[in-house]
Amino acid sequence: MRFLWASVRKDLDRVRRDPFSLATSLGIPLVLVTLVTLVFSGGQAAPQGRLLVADEDGTVLSQLLTGAFTREPLSKMFVMETAGREEGRRRMDRGDASALLIIPKGFQDAVFQNQPAQLQLVTNPSQSILPNIAEETISIMVEGGFYLQRLAAIPLRSIATGQPPSDATIAQVSIAFNQIGRSLAKYVNPPLIKLDLNVVAEKRENQNVAGVFMPAMLFMGLLFVANSYVLDIWKEHSWGTLRRLATTPVSLGAALGGRLISLALILCGVALVGVGGMRWFANVDVASVPLATIWLILSGMTFYLFLVAIALHASNQRAANVIGNLIVFPLALLGGSFFPFEMMPDWMARIGRFTPNGWAITVFKAFVAGSAHTKDLLIGAGWMAAVGSLLFLITVRRMRKFL
């Protein structure tokens, strides 16, 4: 016990004397989460882009078409600006907007006269979500326009003469629309397609982009901290301190145990700041701060044992560094510790959840959401203790050969 305490103190003193390594490990995920939050939300829930409209027609129909973007929910996603065709093109070339919609002159006439009409949508290839939303919205409206043209071409044509309609024309058009409405009533009322809505989770009012990204970034931080701690054992090897330790009465297992305890204390600080940050700064409704914190600590310790067991099989420090990065980065990317599973294609998210960090982050989110409890923590901790013990034994055995 005396040595365990000396070992923990030594490791913590070393971190205190050189906090830069730890700060770097934590700084990268922190910078990433800040940037991602700023880019995607600026503090709001949904991303926002710019839609340029070159309305060369300037008619009721063209205004109806673009009117959808001035109402919620699209108005929250898009800031609509009018622009000339050429100016719009130039701004798109500069990447100044998500999409440019060109409504050519004669669009309304063509629709009402049952003639072919063409809208042009130019999208920004460097963006994926917003241009797609714009494209889908306009497609739906064009489709709606097509059916309107089919069903009400004659009354529409009578309106689209360019002259103010007479009372007789208005009465005639009203009767025509009434007849169309009645003919559609058997399909519309009651509707043939029924929307069956199932609420699978309580809507979380405070959920935001930071809330989606922060668990991922916390686990990325854990992986980075664990990996930098792993490399420290190689430094000790090169300094000769491990060899010297092997000439003392204490066991290498005690040294590794001390290292694990010091790592746990560091992770405790990291986890408390991370989970506290989620709850009080990012407004994520964390159901259980203690359970989430303990889970983070246990996960970080297991990652460390996993990485150190592998790193000690490397031929030198440089190779250990390369191997560590080759493991940590793909694990972070695939295991939901860089991009959240919510942003991944389904097939990738399914695979990612089977990675060690993917499993850990899924359980962590359950602790945050409140769908996992103390019993789940104990079961998970049991698994980690079993795997960790095995890795511990492998590591100690390898350390003896490693000297």
Added chain:
Amino acid sequence: MLEVEQLRKSYAELIAVESVSFAAQPGEIFGLLGPNGAGKTTTIGCICGLLTPSAGHVKVMGHDVVREGPAARANLGVVPQEIALYEDLSANENLAYWGGAQRMRNPKLRERIQEVLELTGLQDRAREPVKQFSGGMKRRLNFACSILHSPKVLLLDEPTVGVDPQSRVRLLDLVRAEARAGTCVLYTTHYMEEAEALCDRLAIMDHGKVIAAGTLPELRSMLAERDLLRLTGVFAPEAARTAMQRIDSVEILQGDESLLLLSLVGASQKLPAIFAVLAASGAEVRGTTLTQPSLESLFIKLTGKELRE
């Protein structure tokens, strides 16, 4: 105190150490002398438990280092060849850690830290990070960490490699002080003068074997007061050998195109005759070094090569 008996260490087909036996007593400084690769560090590794012997036994204070490892190591202090310290920690912090590794407890540990800091002259720098220390200071702290728990047996593996002369003298004084206090010291080096100045008894190692052992006078007597004459220049090896046969009691230890090493009695009187026969054989002597009987000449006599090779 320290007993090494028929020690053997092999790696597959490579035999690093073979049939090494010696014993060192309390208060004695026992030297292991040999060139790089002679097997000194392997022997030390087997004694301190870093390596498992392939055969033979090592006992520290009666404890077998394999079967009773922790008990044996509790009596050992090891000063490694490298400076095995945490350079980002202070001298105090390093000593506290290595004291913990020797299972020392406060307040005894605190007292002992002060003692060794004073002994090594580092008390004024105790709170500074080791990375700010000079090479000599780091060596002294390296030593201090090993004697903190007052070991019964102290192993020093070439502790003065790369150390400036002043720090070397200070370090050797510290080793002598430990021996005077009753510690059994095993000291490995490839510096002849260091071994001659420090060690009470010596074992000379080469190719993993002890080729000679004894006190300094015993080892010197093996040379029978013969001088070592080192000639450099241009030689025809066979002609030079034939020429040397004309001089009484000259033994050629080594001879090639550029070097001739001779062992002989009364070398200074025989120098003119040696130069004459060599000139007659067509040799051109450009340099001459005459060495009185020493460990170096003994080593050359035993191995046919110089220690620095």
